[in-house]
Amino acid sequence: MSASLSTPETATATAPKPVGPLFISVYALAMFGIWMSIMLPASVTLALRISEINPEGKTTSYSIAAGIGTLTALLANPLFGRLSDRTRSRFGRRRPWIVVGLAGTIVGAAIIGLSDSIPLLLLGWIVMQAFVNAAIAATLAIVPDHIPARQQGLVGSLSGTASAAAVVVGVFFVQWFPSNILAQFGLPVLVAVVFSTLLLALFRDDAPADDDIEPFSVREFLGSFYINPRHSPDFAKFLAALFLICCGLGVIATYTVYILQDRIHAPEADLPHLITLAYVIPGILAVVSAPIAGWLNDRTGRRKLVLGIDAVIVAAGILVTAFAESVPMFLLGVCLVAGIGTGVLYGSYIGFAVATMNDPATSARDLGVTNIAITLPYSIMPFAAPLLLGIGDGGPNYPLLLILSAVLTLCGFVPLLAIRSTR
The missing domain is CATH 1.20.1250.20 (MFS general substrate transporter like domains)
Structure with a gap:
């Protein structure tokens, strides 16, 4: 059974072929890396960074950061998913957004690590949340795009497994690097980049979107966040x-x-x-x-x-x-x-x-x-x-x-x- 994926010339042409253990393993590692890059800051290290910058007002600052981060994630995931669905790049419609998402995550993590004020930290957190969700949206979409129905449950479950594993590893990660800000924010992102690069190397035949997509309009933008119950x-x-x-x-x-x-x-x-x-x-x-x-x-x-x-x-x-x-x-x-x-x-x-x-x-x-x-x-x-x-x-x-x-x-x-x- 082949480890790499084979897809048609357009995104909706034929049924996908089964994937092998190598691809499934690399996909799981990529999801683990991406989830850890955001789950560790969200659960532990962002709070520690805020307490260093603003020890007296850390509770209020963290509440603001958590709320803004959640809102950013809620908006970014379906929006970048919509953009990915519509992408007609010769590199495909998922691969470019995985790369863009990881690049933006690196920028956001760097801003947080170098920040010396809460507003600058919030900017970094918004950037990080937005772009990591671009990578998540594109990576998750590999399942319906390229995994046959009889494997979708198992492969799809790996995202949840990766998310839970990221939380467990994160608990110990902070104990390994209790005061190293560069390691706390940089190493999880590095793990995401390494494993996602392996995934991109296997996932070579990502198909672009169909040519007959309607122009992106305000209606299309708002449709990124809404499912019509009559249609679906x-x-x-x-x-x-x-x-x-x-x-x-x-x-x-x-x-x-x-x-x-x-x-x-x-x-x-x-x-x-x-x-x-x-x-x-x-x-x-x-x-x-x-x-x-x-x-x-x-x-x-x-x-x-x-x-x-x-x-x-x-x-x-x-x-x-x-x-x-x-x-x-x-x-x-x-x-x-x-x-x-x-x-x-x-x-x-x-x-x-x-x-x-x-x-x-x-x-x-x-x-x-x-x-x-x-x-x-x-x-x-x-x-x-x-x-x-x-x-x-x-x-x-x-x-x-x-x-x-x-x-x-x-x-x-x-x-x-x-x-x-x-x-």
Whole structure:
């Protein structure tokens, strides 16, 4: 079986050929490098850099940076996906944007590393978030473009596996380079460049977009962020189900530390160790469960069943966390949600998205909108949560917040069961 890809002269001509273990391995490494280049700053090193520049106002500055970064990612991923879908370069429509995305990521990381003020750091973070999402959008689109349907679940799951692995490696990475800013921002980007270069070397036959594409207009621009339910009913239902399931994931991801402090009453001295466990163990479970879920999707074709089971796992984990009164029970709940639940979702969503898409010519844009459905709950839930946490006396009402999050997750069954184009 060939390691490289063979594609037609235009983007929509013939079905793709199967890919071999070499290409699959290099694709996984490229996704790992790209995800690590942004996940490590987003989770750890950006906060450390802000605390160096503005130690007194670090909390406010980090909140601003996190919000701006999330908004930039939400807009950039589908927009660059749309541009990639329309690219008619002789080098193809995906390869140029992988290169442009990595180049912009290098520039953004350099600005952050050299910045001596918060405004300059924010500029670097915006540049980095925008261009790394260009690389992500183009790399993810390789799956619907060039991977046959019977391999899409497995190969698509590698993106989720890479994302989870990047978080786990990032926890140890900061311990290896605790005070070296150049290493903290530069080495992850270098890893992304090296592995992506290997991918580009294998992915030689990237086809350009078709010649009959309409001119890029304001309508086309706005269409980068919207899916018409009448034109793509099953894809819209899938996005709704994905959004609802991720509402539960977003609450656990946001309030893990505070639940340990306020609900479990973990001793302050044990908190760093427990936080590490609460991220590393679920991260390892996600790395393991994502490819298994992708394989199950390919093997059985029962994408609705796999994602439905995942919704039950996530809801069950949230409820365990809601009523946990000890560290072991808390870790069990987090492992179900952030470990197995996240892993199965990451292993399923790309293959499911591709199975419900209507137009292969807009696959990168569609996957960008899928990314919005996954990411948006992580931004919305922290804003809505204080309304629930403030109900009642005796401190934050975490049980109420978590129970309603579990209900929202299970509501994902409604649009999921209505999908007709896949089982």
